[in-house]
Amino acid sequence: MGAxxxxxxxxxxxxxxxxxxxxxxxxxxxxxVAVHYGSNDRAAQQTVAAIREAGGQAFAVRAELGVDGDVDTLFAGLEAGLDGRPLDILVNNAAIQAYDATVEKATREDFDRVFAVNVRAPLFVIQRALPLMPDGGRIINISSGVTWFATPEVVYSMTKGAINVLSRSLAHTLGARGITVNTVSPGITETDMNAWLNEGESARRVADMTALGRHGQPADIADAVAFFASADGRWVTGQTLEVNGGLFLGPTGER
Ligand SMILES: NC(=O)c1ccc[n+]([C@@H]2O[C@H](COP(=O)([O-])OP(=O)(O)OC[C@H]3O[C@@H](n4cnc5c(N)ncnc54)[C@H](OP(=O)(O)O)[C@@H]3O)[C@@H](O)[C@H]2O)c1
Incomplete structure (x- = not known):
């Protein structure tokens, strides 16, 4: 039996x-597991198939976040798949980066779009999830190391700062129900969002500024999320865990 x-x-x-x-x-x-996604049907079906092939249970739910009616669409699909069961664990992971949304180039449209997906959606997903969640449930929000190291993409960073605040505030509010709320904050991780990692010397440069000598893989992050989701994480709430292999721990150079 699994955890x-x-x-x-x-x-x-x-x-x-x-x-x-x-x-x-x-x-x-x-x-x-409800495998939520925005538009990439093929990728979602591949994820569901991989889970089932490994002996697990999953169903896909398509809902574009950040648009009118997003949460309604998401919960219609979620509740159909749950078929009357409660929702024990919520992981707010979906987000978008906006590489052009720097202080010089950001537009109001960029700002509204990135905040709608990265901040507004998680808040209202949580609001809608709470009636389905039993006492003792788990909420894990995915933030980013850009909340403590500076990058030019300031709008994205601002959204992740908001996620950290959301988690801490809700951990306090929802403690009365025994619901834990924590933040997992990945470092530089190899995904489609970071296609630049495959360009030139990028991967080596990231490895050089990381104590453990490489960039992250998605499973490195997932294993930390699994702790917060499990019974072992029952006494941890309101915390942000940096899962980044020791990114920027000290000066780079000879080791
Ligand atoms: N990669 C990193 O280095 C890194 C570092 C720090 C933090 N993070 C955070 O980790 C989380 C996951 O990032 P990732 O790199 O895995 O991202 P990714 O590879 O770009 O995947 C994004 C996922 O979110 C979904 N999504 C994006 N926009 C959506 C929208 N408007 N509505 C519904 N679904 C949407 C995508 O669905 P479709 O497939 O349908 O498009 C996809 O499943 C994010 O919160 C990100 O900010 C990532």
Whole structure:
């Protein structure tokens, strides 16, 4: 029996990247997983198929976040798949980066779009999930190391700062129900969002500034999420865990 046997989970943005790895890990631990995605049907079906081939249970839910009616669409699909079961674990993972949204080039449209997907959607997904969630449930929000190291893409970073605040605030509010709320904050991880990692010397440069000498893989993040989702994480709430192999721990150079 797995650590999550009998539990259910919703992972947003689970068709690819970190979300897919989280969905696979929670399913491997025994949870029935709702694999949410925005538009990439093929990737979502591949994730569901991979989970089922490994002996797990999953179903796909398509809903573009950041648009009118997004949460209604998501929960219609989620509740159909859960078929009357509660939602024990919610992982808010889906997000978009906007490489052009720097202080010089950001537009109001960029700002509204990135905040709608990365901040507004998680808040209202949580609001809608709470009535389905039993006491003792788990909420894990995916943030980013850009909340503590500076990058030019300031709008994206601002959204992740908001996610950290959301988690801490809700951990306090929802403690009365025994629901834990934590943040997992990946470092530089190899996904479609970071296609630049495959360009030139990028991977080596990231390895040089990381204590453990490489960039992250989605499964590195998923394993940390699984801890917060499990019974072992029951006494941890309101925390942000940096899962980054020791990124920027000190000066680079000879070791
Ligand atoms: N990769 C990194 O280095 C890194 C570092 C720090 C933090 N993070 C965070 O980790 C999380 C996952 O990132 P990732 O790199 O795995 O991303 P990714 O590879 O770009 O995958 C994004 C996922 O989110 C879904 N998605 C994106 N926009 C959506 C929308 N508007 N509505 C619904 N679904 C949407 C995508 O669905 P479709 O397949 O349908 O498009 C996909 O499943 C994000 O919160 C990100 O900010 C990533």
């Amino acid at each position: 999550l046997t009998g539990k259910t989970a919703l992972v947003t943005g689970a068709s690819r990247g970190i979300g897919r790895a989280i969905a696979e890990r929670l399913a491997a631990d025994g949870a029935l």
